[in-house]
Amino acid sequence: MLTALIIDDEAPSREELKALLAAAPDVEVLGECANAIEGLSAIHRLRPDVVFLDIQMPRLSGLEMVGMIDASALPQIVFVTAYDEHALKAFEEHAADYLLKPIDPQRLARTLDWLRSGVRHSPRAFPGSTEKLRQIPCFGRNRIFLLALDEVEFIHTDLAGVQVIGNQRQGTTELSLKILQERTSLIRCHRQFLVNLDQITEIELLDNGAAEIITRSGRRVPVSRRHLREMKDRLLIP
Template identity: 55%
Template sequence: MIRALVVDDEPYAREELRALLAGHPDFQLVGSCGNAVEALKGINRDHPDVVFLDIQMPRISGIELLGMLDPETMPRIVFVTAFDEYAVAAFEENAFDYLLKPIEPDRFEKTLTRLRRVSGQPQPLGTLQIPPLAHIPCYAGSRIRLVRLPEIEYAYTDLSGVHVVTAEGASYTDLTLKVLEDRTDLVRCHRQNLVRLDMIREIRLLDNGCAEITTRSGQSVPVSRRHLRDLKLRLGFPA
């Protein structure tokens, strides 16, 4: 059974894919999402094997969404687009396949056949050629917030998940700490913390070889012994 997720901002486009998939009992549709934020949540929750992904979507495009996914658990991506074949070609390295709308059933069959063939095999890790993230989708209560990267002071992970913190406070995000570290300019300072260098006001060295950062808005972030050396080097101090 191959688990599929459909991401498109147009309901009929999702409906079309659902109908096309319905004729193939070895494919299971685990969800359909109307935007990238929902998709991120769905992918992290359901771990689909393949995502049929529209490129042009509100606020966060399909390509930006790719950059928000953890490369380790990245599903196979099939771009579905009306006219972006050139854009798709440019990002082909990151995608398994792409389909043009309206989708031809024969062409769709071919994609499914290819998916069946690789099913169960690990995905070769390509290098993502994606521009760095500009904003991080977060939840503030029931609302979705897009936090601009330069406003973030630090990020942390705890039992409830990953949070990014700005001067205004913390927001939950579906992005993993690893993705944030890889795709943004946040720097690792602790197993559970990333910090933005230009948000550091001071670093207090502690007796046990650890340290504590105070950010511009006065919040403290722990620095582990292991990451202190690297952090000092980055800030231009002799280690």
Template identity: 50%
Template structure:
């Protein structure tokens, strides 16, 4: 039994897709979401096997939402789109599955057969919108809070998870790993446990041990690893 989530901002489109899916006895529809914010929460909590994802949604597009999911735990994605020649060419070139709206039963069955027979890791790195996070999703019990990447002071990895600290001193957990945040934001890796927003750094100060640390504009001290120090100094133009 595959579990599925439908994500589309058009209620009629959601109802029609649900109606077309319901005759399939091996698909359990967990629910529907009308926007990416609700969808991220449901994916985080319910962990569906497949998400039928509309591309054009307000505030956060479907492709932007992909960048907020960890590739290691990401469900299979089937894109939903009205006819868009450019989008269809891009999906076919990269072997992404997609359904043109309105979805027909015959075309949906081809997609379901593919899902039944070949679960594979999808590589969305070719989609620019999925590789640049403007906002970082931070999860609480039943909600998601978006922190603008420009407002992030630093990110810290602890034994209990990954925590995002902002310019107001608020600290929130995120499901994204440090390396994903490093790849998809402008945050600088300065230590195996830390990323820092270099735009919010007040100074780099040296320690007697030969190590160094950043001091943020808010006075937080962020360690710099010995291994990364030469690379950081080069990036900052420090001789």
């Protein structure tokens, strides 16, 4: 049984694909998402075998979304797009496959046969998916939003997940600390914390060799002895 997730901002496109997949007795559609932020959450929660993913979506593209997923959680990716075939040549070696809208049922059948074979593409960087992030997809109280990186004071993990703390807003993100460290200018100051150097107003040195950062909003962020020297170097502190 193949489990699938559909991510597309156009409802008619999602319905069309869902109807086509329903004709395959060994494919189970676990869910559908109308944007990439919801899609990130659904991928980590549902762990589908394959994601049918639109490339062009508002606020966060399919390519940007794929670049935010840890390799260990990355499913097979099948792009479903209105791009012409020539434009998609650049993605052939990275994605499991691609389907052009409107979807040809015979073309979809070949894609499903390939997926059933069990052959997996090795995780690779998608074109445009390794650029530095300028905003972080977050979930807040009854809402989803993108928090601009320059608003972020720090990010930390707790039992509820990865928490993004901004000047005015805060939320939970599906991105891991590892991805956020690799794809942003935030630096690690503690095993559970990343900090925005531009949001630091003071560093208070402690007797045990560690330290605490005080941010622009007055919040305190721990700095371990292991990471204190790196932070001083980045801030040109002797």
